[in-house]
Amino acid sequence: MVALGDGRFARASITLRLYRRTRRIRAYLRWSKDGETQERYVCEVTHEWRGANLAEAWRRAREQGFLTEEPLPAESKASSRAVRANMQANRGRDTGPELALRSLLYAAGLRYRVNTRPLRELRRTADVVFPRERVAVFVDGCFWHGCPEHSRPARANAESWSAKIEGNRARDGDTNARLRSAGWTVLRVWEHDDAGEAARMVTQVVAAAREAVAKDEAASISFRMPT
Template sequence: MYSAAPEGSWASSAARRRNMQAIRSRDTKPEQLIRRLVHAQGLRYRVCARPLSDLRRTADMVFRPAKVAVFIDGCYWHGCPEHYVSPKTNSGYWSEKVARNIARDRDTDDRLTKAGWLVLRFWEHQPSADCADEIAATVLARRGGIRSD
């Protein structure tokens, strides 16, 4: 174990480094709940998949035939206007990191839209049932299907 951050580390301390490495990039609780609700509505999808093979970015849920890509964004990592709070330690680094994430999100949206995809983005704090209902309605509408509820 390190008593301090390794030379050249992005982490401000060894403890912070361990903490940050433990954060999930996929299969978060909000993602899992929304996926279960969408699956319960009879829809099938790819998890953590690339909508476009030449784009090195993955969506949380991909509906290929309907060309719908779903992202469930974490409030901290994607700069939620309601909940993001700049950190007190190493704030310059983390604020720049979140700004780069936001820019990458917009670039991803633009590239997918130009390729004919519909991008749906939700914040982790939004009600899961509402997100799942919007996803299902959108996918069914793009497939030309009619809801039966």
């Protein structure tokens, strides 16, 4: 973002221009103010690829103080816009990782319920549920569930956020214990896990559970048949 003054901000972009006579590439920062396009020279770039030149231009623009971060809404507890976006991306249902996993499971021929309670009496929902096989799959967001690889402590209201995330982790552990004591298999997948590997794991577990259910049903039928 570029600060316009008076508490206003504009979203900026980088434009690359090749000057054919000199064969030099110059980067310019562009934004709109009151309906008019504004422009500022940033630097020359010399990388072979456009993506690398854009990355260099953005870095130099930040170093020179041309860019700023739009203030957060007063009600936000996040430490930055990036953290806030991360929080929002990890909220709710039908996230990208969930949809990717469900798509692969469906393609593998599996049918399931989504965002439902494995146990009616327990007010906890799983992302993918196989009721007959008693398999519950949770796709955990890195921020809200305290991923050891990608979770980063918030700088603003650090104690409050830490308590919230620890509470979520404790709730996850309690959910696991309650479901397992009721005879369910619990699988947890991080949002950063490879969807293909996760789908293979779930498929294998469901297949094993399905085989066990079939054996139990066959044994029950045999036990009831008259001699």
